[in-house]
Amino acid sequence: MPSMSRRSVLRGAALGAGVVAAGPLLSACGGSGGSSGGGGGKTVTFGSNAAVPQPKGAYQKVFAAAKTSTGITVKPNWVDHNTFQQNISSYLQGNPDDVFNWFAGERMQFFAGQGLASNVDDVWKKIGANYTDAMKAQSKAPDGHYYLVPFDYYPWAVFYSKSLWKKHGYTVPTTWDEYIKLAKKMKSDKLIPIAFTNKDGWPSLGTFDYLNMRMNGYDFHIELMRKGEKWNTPQVKAVFDQWKQLIPYYSPGFAGLTWQEGAQQLLNQKAGMMVLGLDQIGTIFTGDKADDLGLFAFPEVDPKYGQSAVEAPIDGMMVSKSPKNKDGADKLLSYLGTAKAQQLWLGSNPADVATAKGVDTSKYTQPQNDAVKLITGAKSLSQFMDRDTRPDFADPVMIPAIQKFLRSPGEISSILSNVDKQAKTIWASGN
Known part of the structure; x- marks a missing residue:
């Protein structure tokens, strides 16, 4: 698109x-x-x-x-x-x-x-x-x-500026511990570790999808999306508990920022990483900046599931x-x-x-070639929450629920209880 x-x-x-x-x-x-x-x-x-x-x-x-x-x-x-x-x-x-x-x-x-x-x-x-x-x-x-x-x-992936990483000597993390260690290093280097924006709500859905697939597996994630069951469970709560670890490394004032503003933080080398889709960030890193855009798979959390699932609308x-x-x-x-x-x-x-x-990949930009490698190496492809689940659930229920969680992480139990109730009502409607 x-x-x-x-x-x-x-x-x-x-x-x-x-x-x-x-x-x-x-x-x-x-x-x-x-x-x-x-x-x-x-x-x-x-x-x-x-x-x-x-x-x-x-x-x-x-x-x-x-x-x-x-x-x-x-x-x-x-x-x-x-x-x-x-x-x-x-x-x-x-x-x-x-x-x-x-x-x-x-x-x-x-x-x-x-x-x-x-x-x-x-x-x-x-x-x-x-x-x-x-x-x-x-x-x-x-x-x-x-x-x-x-x-x-x-694909949705973790994007970064290659020249910034070369300057600081950063290396691509493949596990959660390496990801958090890198975020801490970036913070000590006076960078925003993770450009994160949530004014419109939808960008955060990608982070949830990846955490859920990395922790509970692709099959659990898709069943959660398609059936609307199991929202108020220990498995889903664990996803949000894991997510809490990232919040201290997010862009200041992220709740009021658009994805374009977050991408500019990456382009201007004020931020070190960003979880987003190539369809979006590829419109920011253009011209002579296009090949400075690097990407890597969202890190492994549970070795059982590794990095085998990729979000690719x-x-x-x-x-x-x-x-x-x-x-x-x-x-x-x-x-x-x-x-x-x-x-x-x-x-x-x-x-x-x-x-x-x-396709003749010699005509692709480097980010496009990197995207192909990431996608073709995937065992499973998800489609982003608004396509994998009902639209009357993704937008009106999950976006405000995640926004509330990011404002008040300690309220996740009540948030998931409410999500579960709404999911049951929506799926019971049979529409």
């Missing part, structure tokens, strides 16, 4: 429950070359959330290349990101375009489970070799069918429930599932990486 803040994603919190916000509705942009069902029409309609100039221009280049490669003409329906997010449920229940932009994880699974998307198993027979097992797993629904073709993604494409040109949609997605198509799109966006194998 180039040039889109994570907050933009979270503003679509009503979508999972099928709630439609006020404002203009999404609507399909018309027929697909006179074809119907599995017909062989040459036009495929495409519902896109990329109406802003940069990604729109990149998609136009890809669609032109797709026509040359496949003979398919893509008729895009450009919609701004927030409107797309807020109205997609009604759009998919109405007369949607053949193909549409969407996200992996729970967001994809929700619409697949509602019967509002077609499986793309036939496409995966052609593109399967282009993807890792972890990427394949994020493209399937519980029914075992594929519903998403991944297109681009980016995936964007991709899905096919609507009754596309007018299913054959054309499959041909288009088969093309978009290639390294060639994804590399063309990423030419204007150094803050993300391609999901398919085989």
Whole structure:
């Protein structure tokens, strides 16, 4: 999602429950070359959330290349990101375009489970070799069918300025004890050890996700996200108890800082480390500063789980429930599932990486190459809390709960009790 803040994603919190916000509705942009069902029409309609100039221009280049490669003409329906997010449920229940932009994880699974998307198993027979097992797993629904073709993604990691670390002789920590030891050293060197910001709330979700996966494992984390159970348990309380150790090393006044301000602390070498997504910080370290951006995996807490799970939100494409040109949609997605198509799109966006194998990484920035190494070495990929769990839980419940914890760490028991009650109510609603 180039040039889109994570907050933009979270503003679509009503979508999972099928709630439609006020404002203009999404609507399909018309027929697909006179074809119907599995017909062989040459036009495929495409519902896109990329109406802003940069990604729109990149998609136009890809669609032109797709026509040359496949003979398919893509008729895009450009919609701004927030409107797309807020109205997609009604759009998919109405007369949607053949193909549409969407996200992996729970967001994809929700619409697949509602019967509002077609499986793309036939496409995966052609593109399967282009993807890792972890990427394949994020493209399937519980029914075992594929519903998403991944297109681009980016990791959450611990970022730092290489030149600052070289100046001070710092080395990458791999364990929690090494991480805390490094933070103490940075503080003694008059640096902010960890640039941390929480004005908008969502950046802190990444730290929770990593701590939970490092301490309780990926499977526990995903079950916690998907089922809404076990919030008021010793395992989750231990995560917050561990988190308390980091607070003394955070940016002063972090509750009032935006992620951009935290990233500037890193860029200006006032801070030593920051947990964030490449999609965000890659827009701050640009030009001659781009290759000064280093990254490493969030440190191991429990050797049982190591550093095997990586937070890597995936964007991709899905096919609507009754596309007018299913054959054309499959041909288009088969093309978009290639390294060639994804590399063309990423030419204007150094803050993300391609999901398919085989991209010419010599054209990547060093942070992009480091991101690929981190992601492809992962055993499991999570999607960030707002995508791995229900949006009516991540935004209105977890963000204020974590903000309260960071203000008053001693109140974690009552905070988790409240979170647990709200989770049970939300999941019991069945929406």
